[in-house]
Amino acid sequence: DIVMTQTPLSLSVTPGQPASISCKSSQSLLHSDGKTYLYWYLQKPGQPPQLLIYEVSNRFSGVPDRFSGSGSGTDFTLKISRVEAEDVGVYYCMQSIQLPKTFGQGTKLEIK
Amino acid sequence: EVQLVESGGGLVQPGRSLRLSCTASGFTFGDYAMSWVRQAPGKGLEWIGFIRSKAYGGTTEYAASVKGRFTISRDDSKSIAYLQMNSLKTEDTAVYYCTSVDYWGQGTLVTVSS
Numbered sequence: 001d002i003v004m005t006q007t008p009l010s011l012s013v014t015p016g017q018p019a020s021i022s023c024k025s026s027q028s029l030l031h032s033d034g035k036t037y038l039y040w041y042l043q044k045p046g047q048p049p050q051l052l053i054y055e056v057s058n059r060f061s062g063v064p065d066r067f068s069g070s071g072s073g074t075d076f077t078l079k080i081s082r083v084e085a086e087d088v089g090v091y092y093c094m095q096s097i098q099l100p101k102t103f104g105q106g107t108k109l110e111i112k
Numbered sequence: 113e114v115q116l117v118e119s120g121g122g123l124v125q126p127g128r129s130l131r132l133s134c135t136a137s138g139f140t141f142g143d144y145a146m147s148w149v150r151q152a153p154g155k156g157l158e159w160i161g162f163i164r165s166k167a168y169g170g171t172t173e174y175a176a177s178v179k180g181r182f183t184i185s186r187d188d189s190k191s192i193a194y195l196q197m198n199s200l201k202t203e204d205t206a207v208y209y210c211t212s213v214d215y216w217g218q219g220t221l222v223t224v225s226s
Contacts, residue, residue, distance in 0.1 A: 039213070041157075043157075047218075048209055048216040048217060048218055048219055049149075049157065049209075049211075049216050050216065051213070051214050051215075051216075054213075054214075060214065090156075092156065092157055094157075094159075096213070099173050100159050100173075100175045100176070101147070101159040101162075102159065103156055103157040103158070103159070104156075105156055106156045106157075
């Protein structure tokens with residue numbers, strides 16, 4: 001199975017400041033079709049996960065542009081340019097290039 | 113508006129069975145693969161399986177932790193995906209979500225306990 005490793009596991013950020021989460025995969029997520037199957041989700045307290053970013057860097061419909069994704073191969077990053085109070089929750093990366101699909105452990109974002 | 117609504121969760125004894133349903137609306141259900149993901153209390157997300165769309169054979173794949181015990185099916189005429197769970201274990205206790213990858217349901221809680 002592909003292991004997804006997120007760092008840090010927790011993050012405390014002052015509103016208006018940037019935040020960054022790293023996700024590393026144990027194998028390359030680059031498919032022969034040219035796409036890289038790395039997703040980012042946010043699970044707000046008491047809610048199901050919601051898709052933020054698909055295929056490394058594509059923001060999903062309705063996702064604010066303060067969220068951005070980057071990376072390639074096995075190293076990926078989610079950045080929030082200016083954290084807002086509504087961004088609290090647990091962030092997960094997920095790979096879907098290989099079954100079983102696997103998630104990172106999650107990174108809990110709190111507001112200072 | 114896309115909606116996924118899970119139902120069928122509850123308290124069940126170890127060794128028993130339960131069937132969850134995921135009712136979809138707001139999109140062409142038959143065109144999409146549907147996955148089930150679970151989250152044990154206070155834990156992270158675990159993918160447990162999915163069913164491809166009929167265009168891709170409608171075949172299923174499962175995580176090792178549930179293979180042979182859980183079965184995913186779909187009824188495209190009703191826009192429903194099912195998760196049949198047999199031989200339930202206490203470690204299957206979790207919130208079960210259905211997801212099309214883009215969208216997730218609110219989840220349904222399954223508690224396996226005697």
